[in-house]
Amino acid sequence: MGAMENVIENREDRLPAEAREILQSLASQWEDVVDSKALQVIPLKGAMTNEVFEIKWPAKTGELSRKVVVRIYGEGVDVFFDRDNEIRTFEYMSKNGQGPRLLGRFPNGRIEEFIHARTLSASDLRDPDISALIAAKLKEFHELNMPGPKDVTLWDRLRNWLSTAKRLSTPEEANAFQLDSIEKEISLLEKELSGPSQSMGFCHNDLQYGNIMLEEGSKSITIIV
Structure with a gap:
C-alpha cells in the first residue's frame, strides 16, 4: 500500500507489541537497514475501518528506503465481515500475485508490502481510462480460484x-x-x-476507491482487501 498526504509521528507506541517484534525481525534481515529498532511510524489517511501506518527505517545510503505497511483492524467492525475469512483471502491473493505481499500477522492486524502507488480518489473513478484499468484487473480478480466452498455468501x-x-x-x-x-x-x-444461468466468481464486496491503487508510470492497478 502507498501513502496519501500524511504527518510523520515517531510514535512506536501506537503499534501493538507483537507488531513491533515482527517489524524488528523483518528489518534485521535487511542489510541496508542501519538500526532495526529505529523505525518511523506514519499514520496514513484513507482507510475506513482500519488504522493504517507506513513504517520506515533509516538505510545505510542515508535515505529511508525500506518501507512496509501495518494494518490494525478496527474494533467493532467484525459484524460486517468474517475476519478469519478475510485473512485467508488476503494470504491466497498474496500467493497468487494479487494485492500487496503479506509479510507478517499479529492478533489484531497484519504487515504488508509497501506499494509505491497512489490511492484513487472519487474523481478518478469518473476517468474512463482508469475505469478500464480497474475493469481489466477485476477480471483477473474474479477468475481467482479461491479455495474453500463455492457458495453465495x-x-x-x-x-x-x-x-x-x-x-x-x-x-x-x-x-x-x-x-x-x-x-x-x-x-x-x-x-x-438466483438461477442456472449464473456463474460463480470470487468477489471483493468493498471496492470503494480507497481500496484501489494506481502506479502512474506503469498504469498498474492493485486491489486491496
Missing part, C-alpha cells in the same frame, strides 16, 4: 446485517428505516438473481 450476509440492525434499533428506528421491508426485498432479490 451475499444473502446470508445481508440477513445478518439486517438482524444486527434490528437488534440495535428501537421500534421507532426500525419503522423509520423500514427494516421489515428490507427483509422482503432481500428475499425478492435472491429469488430473481
